[in-house]
Amino acid sequence: MKLLSETKTLTAAACNAQMELPLQSLVREIIDAATDHANALGFGYDRLLANGNAWVLSRLCVEMQRFPAVGDTYTLTTWIEATNRHFSTRNFEITDSNGTTLGHSRTVWAGIDIKTRRSVDLTGLQSLVDMSLDRQCPVAPPARLRFASRNPTVTPYTVQVSDIDSNRHLTTARYVELAVNCLSLDDYDRCFPGRFDISFMKECRFGEALDISHSLDGSTLDVAIANSAGETCCDARIILTER
Amino acid sequence: MKLLSETKTLTAAACNAQMELPLQSLVREIIDAATDHANALGFGYDRLLANGNAWVLSRLCVEMQRFPAVGDTYTLTTWIEATNRHFSTRNFEITDSNGTTLGHSRTVWAGIDIKTRRSVDLTGLQSLVDMSLDRQCPVAPPARLRFASRNPTVTPYTVQVSDIDSNRHLTTARYVELAVNCLSLDDYDRCFPGRFDISFMKECRFGEALDISHSLDGSTLDVAIANSAGETCCDARIILTER
Numbered sequence: 001m002k003l004l005s006e007t008k009t010l011t012a013a014a015c016n017a018q019m020e021l022p023l024q025s026l027v028r029e030i031i032d033a034a035t036d037h038a039n040a041l042g043f044g045y046d047r048l049l050a051n052g053n054a055w056v057l058s059r060l061c062v063e064m065q066r067f068p069a070v071g072d073t074y075t076l077t078t079w080i081e082a083t084n085r086h087f088s089t090r091n092f093e094i095t096d097s098n099g100t101t102l103g104h105s106r107t108v109w110a111g112i113d114i115k116t117r118r119s120v121d122l123t124g125l126q127s128l129v130d131m132s133l134d135r136q137c138p139v140a141p142p143a144r145l146r147f148a149s150r151n152p153t154v155t156p157y158t159v160q161v162s163d164i165d166s167n168r169h170l171t172t173a174r175y176v177e178l179a180v181n182c183l184s185l186d187d188y189d190r191c192f193p194g195r196f197d198i199s200f201m202k203e204c205r206f207g208e209a210l211d212i213s214h215s216l217d218g219s220t221l222d223v224a225i226a227n228s229a230g231e232t233c234c235d236a237r238i239i240l241t242e243r
Numbered sequence: 244m245k246l247l248s249e250t251k252t253l254t255a256a257a258c259n260a261q262m263e264l265p266l267q268s269l270v271r272e273i274i275d276a277a278t279d280h281a282n283a284l285g286f287g288y289d290r291l292l293a294n295g296n297a298w299v300l301s302r303l304c305v306e307m308q309r310f311p312a313v314g315d316t317y318t319l320t321t322w323i324e325a326t327n328r329h330f331s332t333r334n335f336e337i338t339d340s341n342g343t344t345l346g347h348s349r350t351v352w353a354g355i356d357i358k359t360r361r362s363v364d365l366t367g368l369q370s371l372v373d374m375s376l377d378r379q380c381p382v383a384p385p386a387r388l389r390f391a392s393r394n395p396t397v398t399p400y401t402v403q404v405s406d407i408d409s410n411r412h413l414t415t416a417r418y419v420e421l422a423v424n425c426l427s428l429d430d431y432d433r434c435f436p437g438r439f440d441i442s443f444m445k446e447c448r449f450g451e452a453l454d455i456s457h458s459l460d461g462s463t464l465d466v467a468i469a470n471s472a473g474e475t476c477c478d479a480r481i482i483l484t485e486r
Contacts, residue, residue: 013271
């Protein structure tokens with residue numbers, strides 16, 4: 001029960017232009033697996049909601065040696081690394097059908113009070129604390145990003161209906177798409193996103209006017225998404241790996 | 244074998260702001276079910292490709308009395324209505340867990356030669372012709388749309404990396420999203436898309452500058468997506484039903 005594995009096969013309809021699993025789909029599947037595991041262990045969204053709390057994804061990283069390609073069967077395995085007062089860290093390994101590692105992911109979750117939106121102490125959930133597993137996840141934790149470029153490219157973006165999730169916020173996979181879309185199809189034909197980091201600071205709502213700033217320095221793309229008040233909502237980084 | 248059914252349960256993560264299955268997700272599931280059924284019957288994408296041909300979705304309509312809501316289990320059932328020289332029509336019924344009808348869909352597919360992009364005669368595939376089923380689908384065929392407004396609202400849109408599918412075209416579900424996004428969250432809180440029609444004329448590619456024209460007349464939203472040469476790539480219509 002400390003490990004949950006989910007196996008999928010990549011259909012052509014689910015592929016990107018490079019005939020691979022898109023980064024945004026992988027992130028969606030990572031969040032789905034986290035949700036399924038938390039539900040199975042009795043501390044899912046519904047259980048937290050009974051106490052007026054909710055899970056919020058704070059940071060995530062993905063590091064891939066290779067993405068699943070069309071027709072590939074692949075498995076996501078997830079476990080909880082540790083839980084402290086503020087955060088619960090949950091890791092993932094992605095393997096191919098031979099059990100060879102394709103990559104890893106680390107995610108950092110907070111519990112918040114849905115009324116005050118303030119962080120709650122997760123160590124009160126003993127069943128969560130007890131589920132920590134000492135298993136290797138050989139990638140660096142999600143980076144604390146700071147957008148440094150003085151001459152970024154800034155693209156305005158207004159949050160659309162199809163971007164909004166059941167919490168009425170811009171949905172996580174769409175943030176990933178907005179970052180992915182700062183590069184061109186040629187870039188992804190030449191490289192794949194070998195490492196991806198994202199951190200969430202502030203929720204975006206329907207109709208909000210956002211500024212998406214990005215700068216590419218060598219193989220590192222930095223992205224910052226800010227609202228009209230100038231507050232950073234989300235920082236992301238994609239490090240490209242040559243194919 | 245003349246019928247294929249696929250059953251799903253709607254998770255919160257897959258819901259829109261109204262806690263329902265989004266129209267674009269329903270269309271994606273319709274296309275997936277069509278693909279699965281064609282593959283199972285031996286005239287899927289791979290079989291056509293062996294002859295240098297491919298399936299292309301030409302028109303689609305969806306008419307729903309109600310959309311699946313969060314937690315609902317629902318079933319898509321699909322069958323082929325008829326196949327002629329130019330088109331194969333495939334229908335769908337969407338039912339809830341009690342077998343009550345939630346809605347229907349009709350889809351019209353063409354076979355094309357992938358080199359010439361010209362239509363091929365589908366009646367040569369006897370296994371396809373033999374699969375027609377005389378089963379009721381009590382909704383009107385996909386409308387032949389003609390965008391009539393003289394004063395549309397025109398929104399420019401550039402095709403992004405995350406919009407592109409494995410054929411390197413703007414993916415069908417994303418066309419649906421672009422149409423859905425012509426209305427506001429308030430509109431969808433008040434109404435749901437009771438009827439949706441879409442027809443595809445020309446493929447869009449990465450980086451293309453599109454104009455999305457829309458006009459709302461009563462409960463009818465008309466949308467036309469055109470490329471920079473002024474060619475219409477896609478027409479769509481959403482008829483809203485009050486909740």
